[in-house]
Every structure is written in structure tokens, then in C-alpha cells.
Amino acid sequence: MSDSYVTPDGRTIGGKVLEMRNITLRFGGVVAIKDISFDIREGEIRAIIGPNGAGKSSMLNVINGFYHPQEGEIWFHGEKRKPMKPYQIAKQGIARTFQNIALFKGMSTLDNIMTGRFNQMKTNMALQMLWKGPAEREEVANREIVERVIDFLEIQAIRKTPVGALPYGLQKRVELGRALAAQPKLLLLDEPMAGMNVEEKEDMSRFILDVNDEFGTTIALIEHDMGVVMDISDRVVVMDYGKKIGDGTPDEVRNNQAVIDAYLGVDHG
Amino acid sequence: MSAPVLPDGLDTFPKLLARNAKQWATVPAYREKEYGIWQSWNWAEVLEEVNALAMGYVALGLNEGDHVAIIGRNRPYLYWAMLAAQAAGAIPVPLYQDANAQEMAYVLAHCGARFVVAEDQEQVDKVLEIQDNLPNVEQIIYYDKRGMRKYDHTQLTAYEDVQAEGRTGHSRLAPVLKERQAKLDENATCVMLYTSGTTGKPKGVVLSNTNIIASAKASSEFDNLNAGDSVLAYLPMAWVGDFIFSIGQACWTGFCVACPESPDTMQADLREIGPSYFFAPPRFFEGLLTNVMIRIEDASPMKKRLFHKYMAHAKKVGPALLDGKPVSFGDRLKYWIGDKLIYGPLKNTLGLSRVRVGYTAGEAIGPEIFEFYRSLGINLKQLYGQTEASVFITQQPDGEVRADTVGVPSPGVELKIADNGEVFYRSAGTFVEYYKNPESTASTKDPEGWVATGDAGFIEESSGHLRIIDRAKDVGKMADGSMFAPKFVENKLKFYPDILEAVVFGAGRENCVAFINIDLGAVGNWAERNNIAYASYQELAGHPQVLDTIQNHIEEVNKSVAADEMLSGCQIHRFLVLHKELDPDDGEMTRTRKVRRKLVGEKFDDLVQALYDGAKTISTETEVTYEDGRKGSIKATLELRDVAVVPVTKEVAA
Numbered sequence: 001m002s003d004s005y006v007t008p009d010g011r012t013i014g015g016k017v018l019e020m021r022n023i024t025l026r027f028g029g030v031v032a033i034k035d036i037s038f039d040i041r042e043g044e045i046r047a048i049i050g051p052n053g054a055g056k057s058s059m060l061n062v063i064n065g066f067y068h069p070q071e072g073e074i075w076f077h078g079e080k081r082k083p084m085k086p087y088q089i090a091k092q093g094i095a096r097t098f099q100n101i102a103l104f105k106g107m108s109t110l111d112n113i114m115t116g117r118f119n120q121m122k123t124n125m126a127l128q129m130l131w132k133g134p135a136e137r138e139e140v141a142n143r144e145i146v147e148r149v150i151d152f153l154e155i156q157a158i159r160k161t162p163v164g165a166l167p168y169g170l171q172k173r174v175e176l177g178r179a180l181a182a183q184p185k186l187l188l189l190d191e192p193m194a195g196m197n198v199e200e201k202e203d204m205s206r207f208i209l210d211v212n213d214e215f216g217t218t219i220a221l222i223e224h225d226m227g228v229v230m231d232i233s234d235r236v237v238v239m240d241y242g243k244k245i246g247d248g249t250p251d252e253v254r255n256n257q258a259v260i261d262a263y264l265g266v267d268h269g
Numbered sequence: 270m271s272a273p274v275l276p277d278g279l280d281t282f283p284k285l286l287a288r289n290a291k292q293w294a295t296v297p298a299y300r301e302k303e304y305g306i307w308q309s310w311n312w313a314e315v316l317e318e319v320n321a322l323a324m325g326y327v328a329l330g331l332n333e334g335d336h337v338a339i340i341g342r343n344r345p346y347l348y349w350a351m352l353a354a355q356a357a358g359a360i361p362v363p364l365y366q367d368a369n370a371q372e373m374a375y376v377l378a379h380c381g382a383r384f385v386v387a388e389d390q391e392q393v394d395k396v397l398e399i400q401d402n403l404p405n406v407e408q409i410i411y412y413d414k415r416g417m418r419k420y421d422h423t424q425l426t427a428y429e430d431v432q433a434e435g436r437t438g439h440s441r442l443a444p445v446l447k448e449r450q451a452k453l454d455e456n457a458t459c460v461m462l463y464t465s466g467t468t469g470k471p472k473g474v475v476l477s478n479t480n481i482i483a484s485a486k487a488s489s490e491f492d493n494l495n496a497g498d499s500v501l502a503y504l505p506m507a508w509v510g511d512f513i514f515s516i517g518q519a520c521w522t523g524f525c526v527a528c529p530e531s532p533d534t535m536q537a538d539l540r541e542i543g544p545s546y547f548f549a550p551p552r553f554f555e556g557l558l559t560n561v562m563i564r565i566e567d568a569s570p571m572k573k574r575l576f577h578k579y580m581a582h583a584k585k586v587g588p589a590l591l592d593g594k595p596v597s598f599g600d601r602l603k604y605w606i607g608d609k610l611i612y613g614p615l616k617n618t619l620g621l622s623r624v625r626v627g628y629t630a631g632e633a634i635g636p637e638i639f640e641f642y643r644s645l646g647i648n649l650k651q652l653y654g655q656t657e658a659s660v661f662i663t664q665q666p667d668g669e670v671r672a673d674t675v676g677v678p679s680p681g682v683e684l685k686i687a688d689n690g691e692v693f694y695r696s697a698g699t700f701v702e703y704y705k706n707p708e709s710t711a712s713t714k715d716p717e718g719w720v721a722t723g724d725a726g727f728i729e730e731s732s733g734h735l736r737i738i739d740r741a742k743d744v745g746k747m748a749d750g751s752m753f754a755p756k757f758v759e760n761k762l763k764f765y766p767d768i769l770e771a772v773v774f775g776a777g778r779e780n781c782v783a784f785i786n787i788d789l790g791a792v793g794n795w796a797e798r799n800n801i802a803y804a805s806y807q808e809l810a811g812h813p814q815v816l817d818t819i820q821n822h823i824e825e826v827n828k829s830v831a832a833d834e835m836l837s838g839c840q841i842h843r844f845l846v847l848h849k850e851l852d853p854d855d856g857e858m859t860r861t862r863k864v865r866r867k868l869v870g871e872k873f874d875d876l877v878q879a880l881y882d883g884a885k886t887i888s889t890e891t892e893v894t895y896e897d898g899r900k901g902s903i904k905a906t907l908e909l910r911d912v913a914v915v916p917v918t919k920e921v922a923a
Contacts, residue, residue, distance in 0.1 A: 009419065147304035152415075157533035159305065210416055 004041070007234050014042030016075070017186055017218050018063065023072035025058055032058045033069065034242040040186065045212055046220045047229045049253075050239035051262060056222045057099060059239070060188050063220070064096050065089040091119050095184035097175045099191045099222075105164030109174050112163055113149060116181030117142040149180045152214070153207060169200035173207070180211065187211065189221035193228060201225065205232050230254065238262070275486070280455035281478050282355045285520040290316035293523045296496055299345035302530035302538055310345060312523065319349045322428070323356035324435030324442035326384065329408055329426065333358035333449055336380040336461065340364045340373070340396070341388025343502040343528045346412050346428060348515060350386040355459065358449035359384075362461045362473070363506040365860045366392065367853070369898050372471075374399040376463050380473055380704065381405045386428070389413035393425070455479045461704055462509050464656045473704030474509075474656045484659035484698035485517030487680040491664065492626045496523035498545045503528075503535050508861060509656040510630070514548060517659075539620030547627045551634035552862060554649075556790075557619060558638055559766040563794045579607035580644070587612075587644030592668050612645045621647050628652050628664070631861065633737065633756065635764035636672035643670065651675050653737060657713065657720055658682075659698030663735045674734035684735065690725040691741045743866060745776035751838035753781070755866065758830055758839050765822045766791040767815075770851055772869050773841065774877055780842040780914075782880040784873065785819055786850050792818075807905055810846045816910060819846060823912045831915035840914040843880045845887075847873075848905035854894045880909055 005013050018040040025033040033055045040046045048056045061067040063074070065086045074081045076092065095116070103112050121138055128135040150156055153173050158166060163174055172192060179187055192208065193201045205228055211217050223229045229236060230250040238246035238253055240262040246253050253259055279285055289298070289312040298312045310318065331337070337354040339361055341347045351361035362380050364373060366388070373395055377385070385406055387393045393411050400406055411417060412428040435442060459478045463471040488494075502515040515526045524546070529538040565576050586600045596604075616622045627642070627649040634651065642649045652664035653675035663684070665676035678684050682696040695718045702710040714720045725744045726737040738744060739756040747753045755773040758781070762771040769788040775781030787810050796803055796812070803809040827840040851857040857869050870877060872891075879887040888906045895901065 144304065147306075151304055154531065156302075156305075156530045157537075160537075213418060214415065 007044075011043060013044045013234065016040070017042050017077060018220075019075040020059075020063075021073040021075065023059075023062060023069045023074070025055075025062060025067055025069045031242050033062070033239075035072075036239070036242075036244045037072075038237050038244065038247055040218060040220055042218055043212070043216055044218060044234040045208070045232055046218075047233035047236045048220065048222045048239065049224075049226070049229055049236060053241075054239040055242040056239055057190055060096065060190050060220070060222060064094055064188060087119065090182065093183075093185035094188065095179040095182040095186075096188035097172075097179050097190060097192060099194060101168075101171045101175055103163045103171060103175055103178070106162055108160050109155060109163055109166070109177075110146065110150070110159045112174055113146045113177045113181045114142065116149075116178035117146060119182060145183065146181050149177045152180070152210070153177050169196050169203075172196065172200075172204065176204075176207065176211075180215075180217075183215075184217060186218045186220065189219065189223075191222050191224065193223060193225055201228060208232060275455050275479060275482055280482065281450070281453045281457065282352055282459065282482075282516070282520060283450045283453065285482070286312075286316050286319060286352060286356070289520060289523050293496055296523055297525045298519070298523070299348065299526050299528070300542075301345050301528040302534070302541070305530075307527070307541070315345075315349065315352075318432070319352045319356055320443075320446065321432040321435040322349055322353035323446055324438060325431030325433075326353060326357045326359070326435070327442050327445050328434045328438050329384070329410075329431065331357050331359055331384055333452070335359040335384065336362045336382040337384045337386060338362045338364055338377055338380065338382040339386045339506065340392045341366050341386075341412070341506070342532060343504075343506055343511070343515070344388065344412070345526075345528055347386065347388060347506060348502075348526070350410075350428075351460070351512075351516060352520075354384075355453075356446060356450065358453065360458050360461055362463070363512065364463070365505050365507045367505075367860065369854065369894075370395045370398045371898075374402060376471060376473075377403055377406060379471075380461060383407045384410065386410045387412070390416040393417065393420070453478070455482070458701070460512055462507060462512065462656055472706055472709055475701040475704050476509075476659055476698075477701050480659045480698045480700060481513065481517045482521065483681065484661055484696075485513055485521040487697075488513070488661050488664070489518050489522045491666070491680055492546070494518060494522045494524060494546060494626070498522065498524040498625070499542060500524065500526055500546045500548070501529065501535075501539055501542050501544045502526050503532075503539075504548070504550075505860065509660055510548060510654070513660045514546075536620065540618070541620075543620060543623040545623045545625045547621065547624045549627075549629060550631040550861070551629050551638070552632070554629060554634065554638055554642060555763065555766075558641055559788060559791050561615070561619075562766055563791060566794070566798070576611060579611040580641075582607055583612060583644035583646075584640060587646060588640060588670075591643055591646060591648060592670065608646065616645055616647065621645075624648065626650070630654055630675075632863065633760045634672070635760055637764050639672040652679075653735065655720075655722060657700045658694060658696060659700070661698060662692075662694050662696075662722070665734075669732070669734070671732075671734065674729060674732070674736050676735065677733050678735070684728065685719065686727060687721075689741065690727065690738070690744070692722045692724050692726045692735065692737070693719045694722065695719050743776075747775055747781075747838050748777060748779050749838065752835055753839060754836055755781075755839070757833075757836055758783075758826065758841065761826045761829060762822065767795070767818060768822060770864060772851075772864055772866060773839070774870060774880075775839065778881065781839050782877070783823065783841045783844040784869070784876070785823075785844055785846045787815060787819070787846060789850075806850065807848045807903065810848055811905070811908065813908075816846060816908060819844070820910055820912055827912065827914050831917055837915075837917045840917075841912055842914055843909060843911050845876060845880060845907050845909045847876075848889070848907060849891060849893060849903055852893075854896060855892075876907065884909060 016039045021037050023033055023036050050056050062069050065084050068083050123135045123138050163171055193204050212219055236250055236253045238259045245258040246256040294313040295311050297309045298315045300307050300309045337359050339347055339350050354361040385396050396409055409425050410428055410431055414427055455478045457478055459476050459481045461473050461475050463473050500514055504511045519526045527542045529535045582603055586596050586604050589596050624647050627647055630652045650665040650670050653662050654660035661679035663676040664679050682694055685693045699718055699720055723741050724737050725739055725741040726735055728735055739754040743755055745753045753775050758773045759771040762768050768785055770786035772784040773781055789806055823841050830840050831837045853860050858864055875889055886906055886908050890902055890904045892902050
């Protein structure tokens, strides 16, 4: 397979951003991920799907450094990645959202999204207490980035609302906003549409496509709604019981017998 | 038309703009909240932006006299798009942004626009959807680039690229603009606005520079508006009022027009801007009052008591203070304390602290609602107007404000009442014609320039104020010959926060019946407080306790209607609560949210019949249209109720 390709809708996908090589992750005797390899390329929307307990979220946690695999290598931008803390990985330009919303419920939408800029802030506590000078300048610069995210996600009306008071669908959007505020090169979305109604799903799909289109952000997402996955992703990895059982374009995956068996069950008769 | 009424050199918008850029170069002209901050442009900058766009239009091939359609929400860029069309010798035609593709297709085909300026992808999509049937549309200019990258750009150009094109070709294009502008005069068409029309297809109202500028001038002088004032532009750009306020008066007086960040943030933006000149339809004031009352219901007992105590005092003396009538010192003191404790903070929360001149129009406002705002010390007044009149027909001067009249004729307006009670007017603002529709023009405007308003009313002899009773064609007779004025009763019903909309039927019948739409905000809040569970609007609307409440309201209204000797026959005998909200998408209301009475009566004919034949319940099925144009249907079984009426003692036998 050559390194770059052109999608049916005419976007050119670049080289490998992230490459997982023979990853195995164990918790004691349980093997969560077993010898999986795949890559994510620049500018693509890459989906990871699979039945419950297939190891999808574990895979995302390996990518952002929350879990450390016992075997295998992770290559990021052509370099082998040493074991790192999640915050170090975040600084490299990988941001994520969580399956169960992990926002600060008592803080406003604006403040929550501002936390997405935390890694980019350099002034120390003493300067921040002084406020005037570098800390203020830094805050203004970061606020502008955050305001652009708010504008992009069309959540101006809830800028000052505590997120705990927001409906679920909007909280998900705020979480996406926080990840976007970090201006990531690679965005990991863990079930961005779980629990949403049809309209909210349509909105979220639109935003995911727009993020990819406007900022050229590479996106890896886990999603259960097959309709959504097949519609918006360029390539799909299918996992089952910790193993990779399929990898390719939505059409290829849809016709893959192993995938069909995993989802529909096999006739044992 | 008549002799020139405008000062020389200020008879077209390009000239006004040039004057403003000189006279008020650094005064803010347009503001918009974007990225959390109020961005601002002064008049000099506005002139530059408008000219750049106008030259860009010319570079793209816009001809003199072309119509330029403008679709989107209130944004400075779109106001400039209109001013730029005028600067290039063309005619702006703003459209309702929430119109669906079919409605838009009619207007675009009718005006024959070659250029369309659309705000964003959503509006561009609508135009593209209908473009196959619209050979006249050649260029679409969009402002917001988001999501537009993958479109076929042979006919699409970004707003800023058009401006860049104009700036690049400055030396070549500026003389063209100058030449075109020199040909414009006060009789040139200024704008074409489509009336939403409670009946039939929209009509294109052609308004000349005289119409708009003379109206803007007269009304600005009437209320002493000046460059220090500010307004919030949030009403549809296609509506004549917005054109008069945000372009006409703004360019004439140089005041600042602020645009909200998004439609949802209007209330917060209103508070931040604190406009000194404010316009809203009665619906807005009703909604605001309902919200206030809901929140007071949820407040602590102490706050509740304080609120009610001081509001009672405000009702007593507030309007008198506003009108400059004598008020005792004790009452003044108490009002002053109330202002510090209640009225001031409330006005601030509502964003109305700085309102010097406030207007409401479009429909009659409930007297209690009107008095509420007046008693807070907000100078809310009524005006009566029409697209065909460039808004102003009558308005209330300071100090002569009353809930039941619409004021005295605006400066330069003549009024007359026909034998059947219909109001006619003639003024400098009277429209030129309906575009491509001489029959309608002839039937509305007579050769002497008198225009029929379609409203029935009379001039009060004691004060000279005009009072509107109802739409002339809606005012009818009941079976026993007594007068039937549905609006009169509906307005009384709509004062109750629980009732959002009411439609009364009764022309040619023995008695009156009503459809009610509940207000989901108010009734939902009540349900929550009383632990009443509901899953949908429909379920709440059919709840027996809700019906009880509505029944009580109607019985109270009947008592008040019975007190009016002319209209006592209009008491409501039976009613039902509709299972869906009346909606412009279903054609039941106009885009400006006026009920299309006839259409509602026809559409829900089965329900009207049931109200008259005495049935207790009725099952019905209604087709609904979703925002994206798909259709569905709602089935419901509705309960019909009888209401107590006050026996009318007609002319007690002498």
C-alpha cells in the first residue's frame, strides 16, 4: 500500500501520522489487545469499531499513553515513541474526548474549554497571581483560540452556562470543544455519539467532518452507530476479542466475512 | 410622485453614506458580537467596505437596475451588501432567512435576481436546490466560508473575494460607481421588500429613495433620534421595519446598529448593548413578561412579596410619572425606592435600562402587558404601520401614550376613514407599486395616492388618536347581526401567559368558539411545579388540569368582553386546545407570525364543525412540515369544552 491515497470525495490523504506495530496489552491474565497493527494517516477519519469488550477504548488509551502495552511499538510522525505520560503525549498534539463525559460540571462552558489550552500556557503561578503583564497577554491569546472554537461549534449561547446544567448532547459538544482548543494534530474521539438522538448525531457528524475539513485534523474515532461510521470515515479497523479482524474502506469492511460473523454471530448448527 | 421632499445632496443612500463617512468618520456605525467580543466599524470603514463590495459586484457583472437578493440573519456584512447594491445602481431585495426553498424560489423567480448574497452554507444550499428552475440566478456570493470548500465554484464567490476583486480594480471600477450613482435620484428605487401577506402569494413592494429617506427623516425627528443612539438589529432583514431602522434611520441620523452574536444569544446581547432605541413586536414583550413571571414564581417568598408589592405601586404611578403628570411626593419617594430595589435591576436584566424610545407594532398589544413595561419606566409606545407606507402611518407622541390607540398620524401622513370603517392613508412614504402586479397596485392605491390599509378603525374625537378594531375583512357580523371582531377577543386571551395563540371563529354563526395554543414555557413550568409529567407538547395540551386552567381564563375574558357593549356577542361558548403549535412552516402563520385565520379555519375544518355540533371529543389527524421540508402527521383525540358565558342584557326594554 502506498503511503498516500485520494478519498472518493477528493481529499488527499497524506503519510502515516501514527503507526501501531504488534501491540499487545494485558491486564494480569486478561489479554485486552492481542498483536494488533494498523496506521492512521494524515488528514483521514479513521474509525475503530467492534462489539462490546473488543478492546477499542483500550486501544485509544494506548494511543494517548494512559495504558502502556507490554509488547509492540508505537511510531508517531516516523519516530518510535518512548513510554510517556498522557500529558506529554497531549503536548505532542494528541487530544481526546471520553466515552463518559469528563467535564468539570460546576464550571462554565468557557472555562471548561479554556482548560483545553492548559498545556499551552507557560506563565507560572506567581505571574498568574500578578495577572498584569505576561499572564494577561497569554490569557487573551488563548481566549481568542477558545472563542473561535465556540464560534465553530455554535455554542455561543451557553458560553457562561455551567456544563452540569446542559443537556447531554451539548455536554458532548463542549467536550469536543475542549479537545479542539488544544489544536491537536490527532484527535481521538471515544464514542462521540453515544446516547444521542438522531438530530444530535447529525449535528455531531457535521462537526466532525467540518473539523477534518477546516483544520485538516486527523481523527480517530470509536463509534457504535454503523450508519455514522460508514458515512463519515475513510478507513475502518474492526476489532473483536482483542484481535483485529478487518481493516479497510467502509465498503471492504462491510463485505468482510469475519466482520459479518463477529457482528451477526456464526451459525454453530 | 410629488415635489421633492428631501434636502439636496441627501436623496440617495450612497450620498448619505458619503456624508456620514465625512461627518461621523470615527463614530461606530455597525457592531457585531463575534468571538465573544463586540467588533465595531465606524462610518468611514463602512463606506470603504461597501464601496469595495460594490466594485466587486460590478467586476462580476452586476448591471444597473438589477435586483440583488440578500438572505441571512442580521449581520453588518449583509447590511453592507444591501448598501453596496445601491452603490452599484442595483436594487437590494432582502428575503426571509427561514423561508424554505419553495417560498424562496417564488420570490427569486419573481424579482429575477441575477445576484444572490447568502450568509452561509445553509442559505447557499437552499438556493442551489432551486437553481435548476431559476435560470436568472447567475452569481451566488456567500459570506461564511465554512463547509463551502467542496462546492463547485463556477457560480460561487466568497464575499471577501468579491471585495478583494473590487479593491484590486479600484482605478477602473471607482469611476463606474461614480457614474452609476450620479444617475440615481430620489425617485430611483431604493429597495424591494416582499410582504409576507396573510393571504396569497407574497407581493414585491417597490419603495423609492423618497419613500425610505423621507420616512426615516420624519420619524427620526419625531423621536429626536441622533448619532448617539443605538439599536439592536434582530428582526428579520426582509421586514420593512428592519430596513427603516437599521439602514434608513441609521444612515440618516448616524446611530449605531448592533447585531447579535447568534439568534440564541439575543437576550444576552440586548443586555450588553443596552440600546436606547428599541423595537419589538408584541410577541416579544409578551414572551419576556411570561419569562419574568415564571422566574418570580420560582423565587423565594420574600422576593415574591417584594416584587408584587412594588409592582402594584409601579402600576399606580409609573405611567403617570412617564407622562409627566402630577404625582404626590410620597408616591414619588416610594417609586424611587422601588426603582432601586426592583424596577432598575429588572430593567437591567431585561436589557432595557437605557431605552429612551421603545416601539411595539405589528399587532395589538395586551393593555396589561403594555402597562407593565410603562410602569417600570420604559418609554414603550405604539405605532401603526405597513410595508406599503415605509412603516409609519401613525405613532404615539411622548406623553400621549395609551394602550388602546395607535397614536396620531406620523409627520406628513394624511388619514381618512372610509364608510365601511377601513383606514386609508397618503404620505411621502407611500410605495411606488407592487412589482409586476399592476392589478394589485390599482386595487390598493388609488390615483390620488390614497392607500387602503385593510384594517378597520376610527379616529377618536377627543384625542385625535387612531384606534384599530381589526382586519377589515375579519370584522364581520354574527348570525344575530351583532359585530364580530375576533382579534379583540384573541388579544384579551393572549394576555394570559399560558396562552400563546388564540383563534376565534364566529362570523355568521350563533356564537363564538376558539382554538387555543398553550405556551409551552409557561405551562411546562407550571406542570413541573405541580409534578405533572408529560412527554410532549401534545400530551401537555390535552391534560385535564391544563384545560381547566384555560377554561378559567376564557371565563374571565368572557366577563370582560361582556362589559363592552359593542362586542358583547363575541363571548366564547366552546373551545379546544390544539394538539400542535401553529407554525409558519405549515403555512398557518406568516413568517412574521401572524395567524392566517382563513387557512387555519379550513385546515382544521373538522375541529370547527365539532365545536359547533356539541361533540365532547374528536379524533383528528394533521399534516405537519418539519424544518427541512419533510412531512409527517400528528394524530390526536381532543377534548372539547363548554365555557360559561355572561348573559348579555341587551338594551333593557325601557
